[in-house]
Amino acid sequence: MIQAGVIGVGQTKYDAKRRDVSMAGLVREAIDNAMLAANLEWDAIDAVILGKAPDMFEGVIMPELYLADAIGAVGKPVLRVHTAGSVGGSTAVIAASHVCSGQFKTVLTVTFEKQSESNATWALSPRYPYSPHINAGAGGYFAPFIREYIRRYEAPEHIGWKVAAKDRQNALKNPLAHLHIPGIDEKMVSDTPMLWEPLRYLESCPSSDGACAMVITAQDQVGSRNVAWIKGMAVRSEGTLSAGRDEVNPQAGIDCAKDIYNQAGIHNPFNEIDCAEIYVPFSWYEPMWLENLGFCDLGEGWKLTDKDATAIDGELPFNMSGGVLSSNPIGASGMIRFGEAALQVMGLAEDHQVEDAKVAMGHAYGGAAQFFAMWIVSSSLD
Amino acid sequence: MSAEDTPKDYSESPINLEYFYTAGSATTRFLNQVKEGNIVGQGCPKCKAVYVPPRGSCPRCGVATDIEVPLTDKGCIESFTVVHIPIPGNPIVPPYVCAMIRLDGANISFLHLIQDVEIENIRIGMRIQAVWKPKEEWTHSLENIKWFAPIDEPDVDVATLRFEES
Amino acid sequence: MKRVAIVGYAQHPILKNAGALNEVELIMPVVHQLFNDLGISQQDIDFTCSGSCDYLQGAAFAFVEGLSAIQTNPPIKESHVEMDAAWAMYESMLKIQMGDAETALIYGFGKSSPGDLDAIISLQMDPYYISPLWPDRVSLAALQARVLLDQNVITSEQMLASVIEARANSKNNKNALITDLIDESVYLKNAMVSSPLNKLDCPPISDGSSAMIIASEEKAYEFTDHPIWIEGIDHRIESSNLGSRNLATSNTLQASMNQLNLKNIKFDVAELHTQFSHELPFLKSLLNLQDVPTNLSGGPLVGNVMMCAGLDAIGKTYESLKDNQFTHGLAHATSGPCLQHNMLVHLEAQK
Numbered sequence: 054m055i056q057a058g059v060i061g062v063g064q065t066k067y068d069a070k071r072r073d074v075s076m077a078g079l080v081r082e083a084i085d086n087a088m089l090a091a092n093l094e095w096d097a098i099d100a101v102i103l104g105k106a107p108d109m110f111e112g113v114i115m116p117e118l119y120l121a122d123a124i125g126a127v128g129k130p131v132l133r134v135h136t137a138g139s140v141g142g143s144t145a146v147i148a149a150s151h152v153c154s155g156q157f158k159t160v161l162t163v164t165f166e167k168q169s170e171s172n173a174t175w176a177l178s179p180r181y182p183y184s185p186h187i188n189a190g191a192g193g194y195f196a197p198f199i200r201e202y203i204r205r206y207e208a209p210e211h212i213g214w215k216v217a218a219k220d221r222q223n224a225l226k227n228p229l230a231h232l233h234i235p236g237i238d239e240k241m242v243s244d245t246p247m248l249w250e251p252l253r254y255l256e257s258c259p260s261s262d263g264a265c266a267m268v269i270t271a272q273d274q275v276g277s278r279n280v281a282w283i284k285g286m287a288v289r290s291e292g293t294l295s296a297g298r299d300e301v302n303p304q305a306g307i308d309c310a311k312d313i314y315n316q317a318g319i320h321n322p323f324n325e326i327d328c329a330e331i332y333v334p335f336s337w338y339e340p341m342w343l344e345n346l347g348f349c350d351l352g353e354g355w356k357l358t359d360k361d362a363t364a365i366d367g368e369l370p371f372n373m374s375g376g377v378l379s380s381n382p383i384g385a386s387g388m389i390r391f392g393e394a395a396l397q398v399m400g401l402a403e404d405h406q407v408e409d410a411k412v413a414m415g416h417a418y419g420g421a422a423q424f425f426a427m428w429i430v431s432s433s434l435d
Numbered sequence: 436m437s438a439e440d441t442p443k444d445y446s447e448s449p450i451n452l453e454y455f456y457t458a459g460s461a462t463t464r465f466l467n468q469v470k471e472g473n474i475v476g477q478g479c480p481k482c483k484a485v486y487v488p489p490r491g492s493c494p495r496c497g498v499a500t501d502i503e504v505p506l507t508d509k510g511c512i513e514s515f516t517v518v519h520i521p522i523p524g525n526p527i528v529p530p531y532v533c534a535m536i537r538l539d540g541a542n543i544s545f546l547h548l549i550q551d552v553e554i555e556n557i558r559i560g561m562r563i564q565a566v567w568k569p570k571e572e573w574t575h576s577l578e579n580i581k582w583f584a585p586i587d588e589p590d591v592d593v594a595t596l597r598f599e600e601s
Numbered sequence: 602m603k604r605v606a607i608v609g610y611a612q613h614p615i616l617k618n619a620g621a622l623n624e625v626e627l628i629m630p631v632v633h634q635l636f637n638d639l640g641i642s643q644q645d646i647d648f649t650c651s652g653s654c655d656y657l658q659g660a661a662f663a664f665v666e667g668l669s670a671i672q673t674n675p676p677i678k679e680s681h682v683e684m685d686a687a688w689a690m691y692e693s694m695l696k697i698q699m700g701d702a703e704t705a706l707i708y709g710f711g712k713s714s715p716g717d718l719d720a721i722i723s724l725q726m727d728p729y730y731i732s733p734l735w736p737d738r739v740s741l742a743a744l745q746a747r748v749l750l751d752q753n754v755i756t757s758e759q760m761l762a763s764v765i766e767a768r769a770n771s772k773n774n775k776n777a778l779i780t781d782l783i784d785e786s787v788y789l790k791n792a793m794v795s796s797p798l799n800k801l802d803c804p805p806i807s808d809g810s811s812a813m814i815i816a817s818e819e820k821a822y823e824f825t826d827h828p829i830w831i832e833g834i835d836h837r838i839e840s841s842n843l844g845s846r847n848l849a850t851s852n853t854l855q856a857s858m859n860q861l862n863l864k865n866i867k868f869d870v871a872e873l874h875t876q877f878s879h880e881l882p883f884l885k886s887l888l889n890l891q892d893v894p895t896n897l898s899g900g901p902l903v904g905n906v907m908m909c910a911g912l913d914a915i916g917k918t919y920e921s922l923k924d925n926q927f928t929h930g931l932a933h934a935t936s937g938p939c940l941q942h943n944m945l946v947h948l949e950a951q952k
């Protein structure tokens with residue numbers, strides 16, 4: 054297979070409302086930063102792969118059509134990916150597939166969401182006839198799974214506060230993060246109002262505007278550039294309402310992680326992965342994904358969190374950038390994880406850099422915890 | 436500068452689209468029964484899993500669920516959350532309990548409300564039964580059930596609810 | 602480059618109004634038909650990819666509902682494009698070429714009947730300057746038709762012929778929605794929708810679904826001795842700014858023709874995703890298909906399932922090559938106003 058690597062990551066400043074830019078301006082901000090980082094001219098781009106979550110977030114249908122000019126796709130192939138919340142990750146995987154297929158040398162991929170353009174909660178849960186009107190948004194949907202996790206493994210309630218505080222402390226080291234909360238700590242999280250028990254206000258992700266772009270190229274195009282080599286990438290899906298599905302520990306997540314570890318030759322992910330950007334939109338998903346992704350046994354995830362293993366200076370740092378809990382432009386949130394993983398192994402993560410990070414993982418999930426996309430990036434090809 | 440003098444950097448432009456919504460033929464069969472006060476799940480001919488409310492397929496097997504399986508309105512709470520924030524356009528006043536209801540004999544759960552009980556007494560595994568609206572208000576909707584309320588039966592170990600193919 | 606072949610295609614009968622059939626109930630029959638034809642199951646599929654559009658039926662995550670039609674236990678490698686399923690096929694082909702899959706299932710579905718398609722498609726345009734004017738899809742197509750007529754690229758007689766031929770050809774397509782034949786007098790009696798397009802120049806509102814299976818070279822021979830190869834494929838998008846495009850031609854289609862080196866290929870058949878009558882003579886001329894039997898299925902004018910019609914053009918070309926002694930077929934898929942985004946697929950039958 055053709056080896057591919059990330060040679061440029063570009064992001065926007067994330068914020069609740071980026072009223073200073075249009076949708077086109079938002080995606081272009083990320084793209085310009087990625088192109089600058091990759092040190093490439095436009096004619097080097099062979100195709101553009103665009104991802105975002107439901108079109109109803111902005112009220113623009115198939116936005117690759119309107120954005121063709123802004124994303125530099127005119128005269129080129131463009132693909133629009135939509136796999137719910139995992140889309141940022143799956144878009145990166147599909148972009149890399151363009152290169153690995155041998156059809157393309159260098160591709161640009163960009164994902165975005167401008168949630169301020171609409172009412173995001175409404176866009177996610179419109180009211181349908183014939184159904185009881187009890188849909189309480191994404192938090193209301195995931196909170197019962199979290200409660201079941203806590204019950205199964207007798208996890209103490211401060212674990213959620215701890216994750217929420219840790220990710221926001223990391224965000225203070227990332228100037229692009231949406232939420233910068235000075236003095237954030239567990240107490241501050243636990244003092245915020247309950248939204249969807251057991252989730253408090255600061256245990257939930259914000260709604261953000263933002264975009265993330267990457268330039269991915271084939272081995273023979275890299276030259277002397279700093280590169281994050283893609284050592285493994287995969288997607289997995291399972292049906293929403295499927296009898297026997299375990300929403301707390303979805304099989305699709307387990308299988309997807311095993312797939313990328315196999316590709317990357319990783320036998321012990323906890324020891325062999327230096328840091329990870331994992332999709333944690335609600336605090337408790339950190340311990341849940343620690344277990345689901347095979348970093349520890351079932352029931353041990355919250356204990357790893359509790360002993361600071363996932364802190365930026367811990368054994369397995371999680372979400373050094375501040376994670377989804379600090380910036381959440383839904384369609385881009387997955388690609389931010391993938392891009393931040395790349396920045397770590399390229400040594401470009403600045404104040405939130407993990408020292409000597411050589412192997413990093415990017416992860417995204419979506420739908421009813423049923424769509425997964427993941428990759429492993431490394432500073433070296435072998 | 437007064438507020439009127441500040442250049443406006445956005446404008447609201449509501450988009451209204453009307454749709455003729457159809458529920459799907461499997462859901463239509465189900466709702467026709469709900470209109471009569473009956474809950475009839477649909478079973479998979481291959482793995483025998485019972486779906487309520489049905490969507491027309493068993494994603495385990497990728498086949499149509501064409502076996503009608505009458506169920507009662509009793510079950511248990513598989514998990515739940517207490518919603519403390521109002522949801523735009525949602526008439527229910529918080530705090531309210533939104534639970535994953537697993538009816539007896541069904542192999543998936545659905546979201547509905549729990550009431551007639553102090554919130555702090557609600558537990559995973561608690562036995563519950565539907566509280567129906569007056570018959571004259573019944574329509575083609577699970578809203579015919581006002582909410583589910585606890586019944587005096589021993590709790591269920593939810594680990595035993597996990598569907599295994601026989 | 603690894604060769605990829607189409608080994609199966611199935612199409613739901615195109616319906617004016619699928620009524621109570623939901624996503625799952627539309628998708629399952631075509632997928633099952635393919636599995637039965639090939640004697641396989643979802644377990645034999647390495648990658649699954651679909652194309653659909655939430656806004657058509659007004660449901661965020663329509664594709665998530667649709668996935669329930671597919672066996673996902675154990676979990677599958679799966680993805681979705683918010684595009685015509687022709688692009689889902691494209692993505693699947695890349696997965697096979699990179700060695701991540703030997704077989705792929707593609708499906709598309711669309712219901713245009715529940716909403717107001719004209720209003721919905723308006724939301725494809727620039728949200729700040731154009732969409733607020735609610736330009737409907739027929740009026741946008743009419744802009745291009747007018748340019749083509751005024752510049753003598755096509756004639757109104759050719760538009761009439763497109764409509765009459767599409768209906769005559771619908772006899773070849775058991776799934777066609779529009780099958781009644783018409784003559785010039787009937788055509789002329791129809792009121793203009795947006796000049797120069799009258800009602801019969803426009804595709805019917807359609808509901809339906811389609812599915813396709815493609816395979817690597819090695820795997821393809823397990824299904825058939827005569828695979829239909831995807832010999833060449835290329836797609837490109839044009840500017841969103843209609844004012845900056847030359848609507849009398851298509852730079853991107855010309856670029857794709859050069860890229861695929863189509864000039865010296867003698868095509869036996871072509872299926873074009875031409876939704877409006879003027880687009881057929883326009884593209885036939887642009888693609889040098891004047892003497893090539895085109896849209897023998899009737900094409901989109903006799904049934905135009907949104908998010909499937911592009912995949913259907915590929916599928917119908919595949920069927921033509923398979924069922925006749927043809928060698929070369931050309932399929933075209935499009936997206937966006939005035940043929941903004943175009944895909945060309947050169948299919949070749951194994952001799």
Ligand SMILES: [Zn+2]
Pocket residue numbers: 479480481482483484493494495496497
């Ligand atoms: Zn089954």
